[in-house]
Amino acid sequence: MLRFSQRCESLKSSSIMEISAKAAELKLQGFDVISLAAGEPDFNTPIEIQNAATKAMADGITKYTPAPGFLTLRQAVADHVTRENDFPVEPSEVVITCGAKHALYTAIQCLVNPGEAVLVPTPAWVSYGAIVELAGGYIIPLPLLEEDGFRPNVERWKGMALPSNVRGIILNSPNNPTGAVYSRDDLMKLVSWALSRDLWIISDEIYEKITYDQLRHVSVASLGPEVKGRTVTVSGFSKSHCMTGWRLGWTITEKDLAQKISAFTSQSISHVTSFAQMGALTAARMGHGVVDKMVSEFDARRQYVASRLDKWSGDVAYTMPHGAFYFFVNCSKLLSRKGVNDVQMCRDLLANQHIGLVPGASFGSSGYVRLSYATSMENLHRALDRFEDYLRT
Ligand SMILES: Cc1ncc(COP(=O)(O)O)c(C=O)c1O
Known part of the structure; x- marks a missing residue:
């Protein structure tokens, strides 16, 4: 029998990537599968960004770069965040990482010892647990309730008995999977509680540019210098500028931790691809036009999905999402009517209706499914027709 390291024994691939792969496999077999499982915009990267990377390659920017990224890019990201996120950033506080996922991974590797705990308001993105476990730590879920609009309510957590070895808390607003956007007031309460427990705050802000209903994203680090000093802000252009691939x-954090994250990067991936960094340099300097256009298209789709879900209120319920591109649909009535759980239902829907959805269990909340509207209006139309057929059967 093959022996793996203990660290890898219970490691599984991301369930969302698995569902997307299964949907792609069925498509290859000739089935007309519509995936509402995607965690990425369906638009291509803006042409200016593509051109910048192509030009960089032609200009010979194809060699090793500094581990934390080109200084010009770190300066441009520092300027971009200072301008848009209401807190001052210096290039020495920025490390360019291989996506927000790797940003979270390195930050956790640098902060969490084996046996230590990290708090994760739940439902939560699928990878936080694995990322903490790969550092030898474990997560403690903190409940986010539908009746609170899935926004943090610290009062609910204050009575919980937490161990003394908690190192930090991972926050995510706008949120995947719920689409909740935390207000300044939510964050102030949460952060003052976290700081009183001497916790690090790892703030995953990857969906920061995708908000609706005139809501503006609030960066945790903008709440003041003391908060900034204990926060790792994680973000990137994957979702805002359609650059997932x-x-x-x-990461943006205080200089000593930034240096450790940079050292970790240099000893693992070396650095992010040279010409991808040059594409990002253009993204950091671009205006808002492209992002605004994409967000207004997402908004139209959001309204459309809501109008369809409203018709099935006997079976499903939802809290209107104010950010990202997901609905987290409460299917408990439907599931009990059908006598299945969320995982079985998603399996059935893929196999029979050929629509891909992610079960709530993947995010730590059974009874729900996550529906992504990062697909064309036509696909949404057809997929929701098929879902309606499933409701009728
Ligand atoms: C909440 C959240 N954080 C981080 C990531 C990873 O982003 P990236 O593609 O930049 O690694 C995702 C991707 O789906 C996400 O949903």
Whole structure:
């Protein structure tokens, strides 16, 4: 029998990537599968960014780069965040990482010892647990409730008995999978509780540019210098500039931790691809036009999905998402009517209706499914017709 390291024994691939792969496999077999499982915009990377990377290659920017990224890019990201996120950033606080996922991975590797805990408001993105476990730590879920609009309610957590070895908390607003956007007030309460427990705050802000209903994203680090000093801000252009495949994101944190994250990067991936960094440099300097256009298209789709879900209120319920591109649909009535759980239902829907959805169990909340509207209006139309057929059977 093959023996793996203990660290890898219970390691599984991301369930979302698995569902997307299964949907792609069925498509290859000739089935007309519509995936509402995607965690990425369906638009291509803006042409200016593509051109910048192509030009960089032609200009010979194809060699090793500094581990934390080109200084010009770190300066451009620092300027971009200072301008748009209401807190001052210096290039020495920025490390360019291989996507927001790798940003989270390196930050956790640098902060969490084996046996230590990290708090994760749940439902939560599928990879936080694995990332913490790969550092030898474990997560403690903190409940986010539908009746609170899936926004953090610290009062609910204050009575929980937490161990003394908690190192930090991972926050994610706008949120995947719920689409909740935390207000300044939510964050102030949460952060003052976290700081009183001497926790690090790892703030995953990858969906920061995708908000609706005039809501503006609030960066945790903008709440003041003391908060900034205990926060790792994680973000990137993957979602805002349709650059998921480029594998480029960043951490922003105080200089000593930034140096450790940079050292970790240099000893693992070396650095992010040279010409991808040049594409990102263009993204950091671009205006808002492309992002605004994409967000207004997402908004139209969001309204459309809501209008369809409203018709099935006997079976499903939802809280209107204010950010990202997901609905987290409460299917408990439907599931009990059908006598299945969310995982079985998603399996059935893929096999029979050929629509891909992600079960809530993947995010730590059974009874729900995550529906991504990062696909064309026509696909949404057809997929929701098929879902309606499933409801009728
Ligand atoms: C909440 C959240 N954080 C991080 C990531 C990873 O982003 P990236 O593609 O930049 O690694 C995702 C991707 O789906 C996500 O949903």
